[in-house]
Amino acid sequence: MKKITIVFIMTMILSSFELYAQKNSSKPNKKLVLDEVSFLPGIYLKQNMNPTLSDMKTLAPGSELLKNDFTGFSTFNYDFYSQGNQTYIGREPLNERLESSPSLSMMVGLKVNNSAGSNLKGVKNLRLGLNYIHNTGMSISYYKTERKTYDKFTSSQTGRTVYLDSVTTDRYNLRYQAQELRFDVSYLYRSNQNRPLSFFTGIGITGGITFNSHTDIRYFKSRGEEVHFDINDRDELYSSYLSTEEGTHEFFRNKSSFGASVYVPVGVDLRLGHKKELWKHMHVFYEARPMLNLSSIPELRTYFGVGIQHGLGLRYTIL
Numbered sequence: 001m002k003k004i005t006i007v008f009i010m011t012m013i014l015s016s017f018e019l020y021a022q023k024n025s026s027k028p029n030k031k032l033v034l035d036e037v038s039f040l041p042g043i044y045l046k047q048n049m050n051p052t053l054s055d056m057k058t059l060a061p062g063s064e065l066l067k068n069d070f071t072g073f074s075t076f077n078y079d080f081y082s083q084g085n086q087t088y089i090g091r092e093p094l095n096e097r098l099e100s101s102p103s104l105s106m107m108v109g110l111k112v113n114n115s116a117g118s119n120l121k122g123v124k125n126l127r128l129g130l131n132y133i134h135n136t137g138m139s140i141s142y143y144k145t146e147r148k149t150y151d152k153f154t155s156s157q158t159g160r161t162v163y164l165d166s167v168t169t170d171r172y173n174l175r176y177q178a179q180e181l182r183f184d185v186s187y188l189y190r191s192n193q194n195r196p197l198s199f200f201t202g203i204g205i206t207g208g209i210t211f212n213s214h215t216d217i218r219y220f221k222s223r224g225e226e227v228h229f230d231i232n233d234r235d236e237l238y239s240s241y242l243s244t245e246e247g248t249h250e251f252f253r254n255k256s257s258f259g260a261s262v263y264v265p266v267g268v269d270l271r272l273g274h275k276k277e278l279w280k281h282m283h284v285f286y287e288a289r290p291m292l293n294l295s296s297i298p299e300l301r302t303y304f305g306v307g308i309q310h311g312l313g314l315r316y317t318i319l
Helices: 002-024 053-059
Strands: 032-047 076-083 086-093 098-112 123-154 161-190 197-231 234-253 258-263 266-271 282-296 302-317
Touching: 032 123, 032 282, 053 123, 053 161, 053 197, 098 161, 098 302, 123 197, 161 258
Parallel strands: none
Antiparallel strands: 032 098, 032 302, 076 086, 098 123, 123 161, 161 197, 197 234, 197 258, 197 266, 258 282, 266 282, 282 302
8 A cells, every 4th residue: 555655646746747847848948947856865985084082072971981991992893793602803993994874865957058948968957955864973992802811721642732711802882973964956967868878977065964963882891712722833713702792881962063065976877768758757877976075063173084975866857
């Protein structure tokens, strides 16, 4: 029933655009004519802003966890994953990480005509819309591992010494995040749309504010065991076991922040049909937007960086 309702609503929306286009087709001298509506779901990638411990304390005032002593902690992310009864550890430097988030752009396009009302070679479009980013922010993790050998034995046949260690890891995951809604304006130049496959590029800007801004402070304490032995005077890890893990969590609300970007849209567009009226107006397109970003966080400062937003979208042309 839900699918039928959605299809009915989409049909009514597209039909209304079609009637609007027919109504305005007798006015060819208009500079801007409503030409299309498009939806672009995708992925938003940007550099992690690499906050400091002092930054996170500012974003989370009153945090009891951040009052702890961080002496001897390293700023690397540790990812724990298990296979059978063994636990493996993967490590990734924070300064090489990208923050990623689902995104959605909803846009209408206005065709730009020349003074005579006819199209220039190719098609110029002014796009207006909204750009939603589900999860934007910054993060940092601290960890410290302590190992103590509690038992060992030496093989009488091989002479190898096997060590049994107890391993304790303290880990803090600190993250500031928010949802973001921006106004999106871009000016595009499209190649000849009479062909099934066309290309486009241009320039665009976005600007808007965040909502649901908050800071999460998470602490984990892991306890486990490691078995390792000597081979040719080298210490080789044989296996590791994560036996227990406990943790706690703190949550803090933050002020709304401002974000903006300048981007260059680049993409390819495929028309889905040539004869049937509906499919002549339906297009699938891929668009990438390399960009320069600005993020102004009231509690901290203004950050600049690079990023990219890309995705596979659906476009319906009216004219």
